[in-house]
Amino acid sequence: xxxxSSMNEEFLKKWQMGxxxxxxxxxxxxxxxxxxxxxxxxxxxxxxLRKGTTCWSRALIEKTATEDNFxxxxxxxxxxxxxxxxxxxxKKTVCHRKIVRRSKKILRxxxxxxxxxxxxxxxxxxxxxxxxLRNVVPGGELMSNDVLLLQETLDYIxxxxxxxxxxxxxxxxxxxxxxx
Amino acid sequence: xxxxxxxxxxxxxPPVMTSPSSSSAMLKWVSMETQPVDPSLSRNLFWExxxxxxxxxxxxxxxxxxxxxxxxNFSVGGVGGENVIMRELIGxxxxxxxxxxxxxxxxxxxxxxxxxxxxxxxxxxxxxxxxMAELSGDPGFAERAARFxxxxxxxxxxxxxxxxxxxxxxxxxxxxxxxxxxxxxxxxPLASHVPAGESSGELSRKRKTKSKQNSPxxxxxxxxxxxxxxxxxxxxxxxxxxxxxxxxxxxxxxxxHVRARRGQATDSHSLAERVRREKISERMKLLQDLVPGCNKxxxxxxxxDEIINYVQSLQRQVEFLSMKLSSVNTRLDFNMDxxxxxDIFPSSNNLMHHQQVLQLDSSAxxxxxDHHNKNLQLNPDISSNNVINPLETSETRSFISxxxxxxxxxxxxxxxxxFSEDDLHSIIHMGFAQNRLQELNQGSSNQVPSHxxxxx
Numbered sequence: 001x002x003x004x005s006s007m008n009e010e011f012l013k014k015w016q017m018g019x020x021x022x023x024x025x026x027x028x029x030x031x032x033x034x035x036x037x038x039x040x041x042x043x044x045x046x047x048x049l050r051k052g053t054t055c056w057s058r059a060l061i062e063k064t065a066t067e068d069n070f071x072x073x074x075x076x077x078x079x080x081x082x083x084x085x086x087x088x089x090x091k092k093t094v095c096h097r098k099i100v101r102r103s104k105k106i107l108r109x110x111x112x113x114x115x116x117x118x119x120x121x122x123x124x125x126x127x128x129x130x131x132x133l134r135n136v137v138p139g140g141e142l143m144s145n146d147v148l149l150l151q152e153t154l155d156y157i158x159x160x161x162x163x164x165x166x167x168x169x170x171x172x173x174x175x176x177x178x179x180x
Numbered sequence: 181x182x183x184x185x186x187x188x189x190x191x192x193x194p195p196v197m198t199s200p201s202s203s204s205a206m207l208k209w210v211s212m213e214t215q216p217v218d219p220s221l222s223r224n225l226f227w228e229x230x231x232x233x234x235x236x237x238x239x240x241x242x243x244x245x246x247x248x249x250x251x252x253n254f255s256v257g258g259v260g261g262e263n264v265i266m267r268e269l270i271g272x273x274x275x276x277x278x279x280x281x282x283x284x285x286x287x288x289x290x291x292x293x294x295x296x297x298x299x300x301x302x303x304x305x306x307x308x309x310x311x312m313a314e315l316s317g318d319p320g321f322a323e324r325a326a327r328f329x330x331x332x333x334x335x336x337x338x339x340x341x342x343x344x345x346x347x348x349x350x351x352x353x354x355x356x357x358x359x360x361x362x363x364x365x366x367x368x369p370l371a372s373h374v375p376a377g378e379s380s381g382e383l384s385r386k387r388k389t390k391s392k393q394n395s396p397x398x399x400x401x402x403x404x405x406x407x408x409x410x411x412x413x414x415x416x417x418x419x420x421x422x423x424x425x426x427x428x429x430x431x432x433x434x435x436x437h438v439r440a441r442r443g444q445a446t447d448s449h450s451l452a453e454r455v456r457r458e459k460i461s462e463r464m465k466l467l468q469d470l471v472p473g474c475n476k477x478x479x480x481x482x483x484x485d486e487i488i489n490y491v492q493s494l495q496r497q498v499e500f501l502s503m504k505l506s507s508v509n510t511r512l513d514f515n516m517d518x519x520x521x522x523d524i525f526p527s528s529n530n531l532m533h534h535q536q537v538l539q540l541d542s543s544a545x546x547x548x549x550d551h552h553n554k555n556l557q558l559n560p561d562i563s564s565n566n567v568i569n570p571l572e573t574s575e576t577r578s579f580i581s582x583x584x585x586x587x588x589x590x591x592x593x594x595x596x597x598x599f600s601e602d603d604l605h606s607i608i609h610m611g612f613a614q615n616r617l618q619e620l621n622q623g624s625s626n627q628v629p630s631h632x633x634x635x636x
Contacts (some may be wrong), residue, residue, distance in 0.1 A: 034506035117535065129484035130500060136491045147456060150463035154489065157470055160494040169499040175509050 007049060007162045014045035015166070018075050040064055044075045046163045056146070056156045059139025 015121050018041025044064050050057040065072040112120065134140035134149060143149045297331070467487055468474045474486045 030505050031503075033505045038502040038506055042498065090268060104241070125481040125483065129481050129488065132488050133484060133491075136488055136495075147459045147463060150467065152459060154463065154466055155469075155493070155617065157487075157491060160491065160498070164494055164497045167498065167505070167547070171501050171505050171508070174505065178508060 007159075008051060008166050011045050011162050011166050013179045014075060015042055016046050017072065018045055019138075021071060021074050040068060040071065041075070042163055042167065044072055046159050048075060049159055049162070050155065054152060054155050055143060056137055056152050057159075059142070063138065 022037045022041060042058055047057040047060040052058050061072060137153050140149060464483060471487055471490045474483060477483050479487055
């Protein structure tokens with residue numbers, strides 16, 4: 001899977017629409033505010049590429065909607081914004097910490113052989129990395145399934161690459177224009 | 181008639197069960213034969229006739245009766261004579277059709293025996309030999325069991341005429357056994373009919389059979405009740421069998437069809453876990469292809485590390501680029517002007533080349549826009565071009581991923597060096613050619629992700 005030119009164009013159109021919405025309200029504001037607006041519109045544009053079919057896009061839309069609901073509704077007007085925003089994300093599983101601690105103590109009491117200990121260490125490393133990946137991908141904490149997490153990560157990376165490519169080309173064009 | 185045949189077929193199983201009971205009956209007959217034998221010839225003749233009828237009746241009764249009542253009959257040793265009478269009655273009533281066959285066969289046997297029968301001297305010899313064989317023990321019992329099985333086969337084949345020589349031997353041997361069992365009822369008619377003769381005896385026997393058929397209706401009713409009781413559990417068993425079949429089919433559909441290797445566990449939980457691991461490994465391979473620098477890494481933990489680092493770096497790039505874009509432009513108006521400037525060039529191209537406009541796609545328009553921007557930017561000063569080049573090279577080094585637009589820009593730079601500033605037309609033509617090539621590349625690139633998506 002690689003980002004395609006059609007994805008780049010679609011992202012550019014969405015982003016342009018977002019910037020037009022921001023234009024009248026943020027003309028003479030600070031650099032930080034402008035940066036925030038650009039980032040926000042870019043994120044919504046990226047999420048709209050998948051049209052709410054993936055967990056990460058829905059999580060990202062929900063996050064940006066809390067910051068600027070007007071922008072999200074305007075940008076997603078063609079994709080049934082209300083259904084997207086109201087659509088439920090997978091529920092997070094909550095465990096009691098006391099029970100978890102007890103089970104860990106019970107496991108630790110058992111003596112293990114060298115090979116078993118090595119395998120346990122490897123599992124622990126993988127578990128921590130997986131948790132790290134959940135933190136990085138938007139909506140990752142809500143995915144209880146490893147297969148789903150990896151699939152979402154694949155799609156998210158492709159979309160991120162699209163975003164980076166388009167933004168870089170715009171920045172290069174802008175810099176060239178200024179030097180001229 | 182067919183129903184009767186089916187009934188007989190249904191009853192075929194009990195004779196196997198009755199074989200031990202028949203062996204016990206043989207034991208009783210052996211005990212009976214220990215009594216002394218009367219030497220009178222006239223009595224022997226009458227006994228032969230009576231024993232022939234009793235043979236068929238006993239065979240039929242053994243076939244028709246269910247295993248449990250036969251056991252009860254044999255268990256009561258003291259009432260042996262009455263049990264014999266009951267069996268005869270049950271046999272006659274149970275198979276009405278067979279009775280006619282029996283009478284016909286009796287007639288045949290009556291005519292056959294005096295013709296083929298040997299002189300009385302030979303009869304005496306047979307009497308002397310058979311008790312010796314019986315007293316010997318097990319082999320005698322085996323032979324008798326075989327004979328009973330012969331009777332069973334005859335009863336099934338009663339409609340067809342059996343050959344006479346086969347009939348001769350078994351009745352002779354059984355003649356000696358049966359008279360002891362039926363001695364008490366036979367004595368009375370024999371004493372009364374001795375002076376009358378053979379013909380009068382036959383007539384009296386026919387009358388007896390008729391009276392026996394009429395009197396015991398209660399026995400038949402009880403027998404019917406037993407048949408009903410037997411039929412009910414059979415139906416229950418059939419229904420149970422049907423249930424088993426339906427149960428066996430359902431789990432087969434629900435199972436995951438994965439062929440397990442030798443030594444692998446095959447319970448549903450293990451199979452599901454194996455499927456999950458296969459899915460995870462597939463996703464990891466795809467991620468390995470997507471993330472640059474991840475091909476050399478082996479091991480799941482390290483691979484996950486690489487993936488996390490890459491995602492974080494991409495996110496940081498987005499932050500950096502958005503900050504850079506906001507700082508470069510004092511206003512968003514400049515950014516919009518840049519975007520709008522892209523839109524202007526395609527329209528100018530439309531004015532200049534009407535025919536080729538039809539062939540253009542949206543991607544071509546954007547690329548042309550970038551192309552013209554670059555050309556205009558490069559026009560004023562050569563020194564400024566030199567300054568831009570190291571920026572591009574540094575950017576390419578800093579970021580691993582390659583951009584199609586950068587490749588496009590480099591091509592345009594090389595073309596600019598070859599052509600003069602004034603030849604805009606020639607540059608435009610070259611731009612179209614490159615766009616077509618890129619379109620082909622895009623087409624090829626589009627096909628690959630569709631396959632990947634299909635696989636997912």
